[in-house]
Amino acid sequence: MIDGVIPPAFVLLAGAALIGLTRGHVRTAVLFAAPLAALWAVWQIPDGVVVTAQFLGYEIQPVEGSPVRRLFATIFSLMAATGGLYAFRQAKWYELAAGYAYAASAVGVSFAGDLITLFLYWELMAIFSTVVVWCGGTPEARAAGIRYAIMHLLGGVILKVGIEGVVVHTGSVEVQPLLAANFDTWMILIGILINAAAPPVSAWLADAYPSSSPTGSVFLSAFTTKSAVLALILLFPGEPVLIWVGLYMIFYGIIYALLENDARRILAYSIVNQVGFMVVAVGIGTELAINGAAAHAFAHIVYKALLFMSAGVVIYRTGMTRCSDLGGLFRTMPLTMVCGVIGALAISSFPLTSGFTTKTLISVAAEQQGLATVYFLLAAASAGVFLHAGIKFPWFVFFQKDSGLRPKDAPWNMGAAMVFFAFLCIFLGVYPQPLWALLPYPMEYSAYEPGKVLFYLQLLLFSGLAFFLFLPLMKRTLTISLDMDWFWRVVLFRLGNAVLNLGVALREAMEATVERVQQGPGARLVQLLDSSGALGRTWQIGTTALWIAVLLTVYVFLYYID
Known part of the structure; x- marks a missing residue:
């Protein structure tokens, strides 16, 4: 680790935390100072690996500098500053804090030198961007946020599967150019493309972004898809x-x-x-x-x-x-x-x-x-x-x-x-x-x-x-456009209801069958097996022994006849 280098993502994360802890003019000062301090920290990162650490037996590189990484981190920090200016008088403090943490995660992805660090910041982006969607404050925003979270957590799982495969088969966690030539690299590519909003898994974007607040959609427009573009540049x-x-x-x-x-x-x-x-x-x-x-x-x-x-x-x-x-x-x-x-x-x-x-x-x-x-x-x-x-x-x-x-x-x-x-x-x-x-x-x-x-x-x-x-x-007319999410928001919902209704129908059919057996020709058998029936009631030991002897005699007789 190079002395005096502060990870820029930590600066913005600290700013996000201070937004929640401060009030009034102090909060406003933090709001403007944090992204500018992060921008300064971005330009203190030289080329090459700057910070290393040990994690689960692997040497990870949380901060690695290069021109393309600095470019993306620069615009992410600049976007956080301008988005904060746009929103600070209208947005709630928790939306501002979530927006800054979201931006910090994107900056963290920018400088991630290994796949583990990239994945951790990737998931933080999903979490904080979901909070930004929820800050829309309407039932539609809450529902869209849940769908958004499900899609991005699914993408995270796919990405994680690919990363684990690459690590197991190559022994390396380094962020380096790959080729979509096997299952592992295809999983990484698909996980990134989900965040890039590539069809057919792109409907989350048009579903969630318009459901957020007017200020929240400004933050959402900047980070997730462009972080995916940077990941593609670095990996594919x-x-x-x-x-x-x-x-x-x-x-x-x-x-x-x-x-x-x-x-x-x-x-x-x-x-x-x-x-x-x-x-x-x-x-x-x-x-x-x-x-x-x-x-x-x-x-x-x-x-x-x-x-x-x-x-x-x-x-x-x-x-x-x-x-x-x-x-x-x-x-x-x-x-x-x-x-x-x-x-x-x-x-x-x-x-x-x-x-x-x-x-x-x-x-x-x-x-x-x-x-x-x-x-x-x-x-x-x-x-x-x-x-x-x-x-x-x-x-x-x-x-x-x-x-x-x-x-x-x-x-x-x-x-x-x-x-x-x-x-x-x-x-x-x-x-x-x-x-x-x-x-x-x-x-x-x-x-x-x-x-x-x-x-x-x-x-x-x-x-x-x-x-x-x-x-x-x-x-323009009052119409809606059906997108690919229709399949999992409508078709899968209806399929789930159909399976549930089929299960209810099968249970009712079984109950009706049992009832018919109890009332029909099988009623005598049910009576025999009932606790008061001949086969269900408690017998004396002598009677039980007699019946066992009879049954053994019949078995031996049939065995020798055969």
Whole structure:
């Protein structure tokens, strides 16, 4: 262990504990100081193994530094600070504490140098994020939190099985590149993909995130799925199956987001879509692609949190989440609208926004590897993202019809958090070099080549034209979208009821059969066996001995006849 190095996760965990122990201005000071102190601690971690310890006979490495680990830990700490600013006047203290502990777990995953430490922080993430969901405070939030916990504990068990298999068969607990070539590594990959919200086990995200509080959903948008992306980068770079898993995630997220009416569910499905881009990049596995996955994860946390902040302000001020109930809010919520539009442009990869500079890295990586199909699918997906997040979300929430609602704009703390992230979206789009300096591999890359800019502008503008041409078809209705969770929330429930009803029916049939035997031809036998019957009552010893002798005589006679 290097002297003077403090694990950054411990700093945030201490801050989470102090939030519960302090009050008033002291709590506010802790709220702002803890993530900034954690950010400082992140940048004190050098490359290589920093902290070692013994656990169950294995040497574990709770803190290991590298450029990609620092990048993720940096944005996680920055997200905790900005999320705390956004939430501190509206959220309950226990939601803030859970949010910070959740962020601390993600930072712990970032620096985990061994599989045991990674698993422990992984499970802490599941626990504290479940608490954040429950802080929604509604029956729906409590039910969604239970479903969320079940899914993530299942994913944790699968991950643990894979880790145990790797440890038994290799004797190593080190976090290092693997290949999905046997049962053990497939279990690890599946466990990580559950946290990445890869279909068919992705419905937990759209189920739980919109059920949390307006402030809780901001924290939830940042940590779980991006920690999974980092785990994929560290453990499965260049795994070919991830290209196709990622493409499926991209189009799955687009389709469901286009069908949705709930504003936060639109954004939740959009998370699946955007993480799909990162998974594709990890599957490509080149240095440029890994840089693209890491850079896009950084940018995604910023603009996705900004979109959830914008939606959160709308819900906080109006109490409404369905697009069909909203509209015309730009009149009294200009700051929230502008910040929401900036986030929508960033997620759509519009030039001069962070989404453009990071997402094009992934497309260029696919092009350089000769993956023409992947390149064109990613380009088509960018148009789909512009439809559901770039236009649909701000249009139906802030524009379209006049809903008659005239709510106030964001409180100052929520507004300040949104302005900061909106600034980052533009700054990293215009001048991405500071982000490039954080990436794991050095590179020479220019995002603003004329041909590339023109291609994306044409793609996005034609997508916008298609949206407004088909606007009547895009009108929101009071419908729900059935997802894969229908199978375990409905089918398994009905199957369980059917099995229970079958068991009741069998018991009733057996009872009826016994009753018929007692009242029918078998009644005499029942009477004989009853305590008052000939065979059931107590006999004298002499009588019993006589009957035994008779039976033995009959047996001997039959034996010799045979």
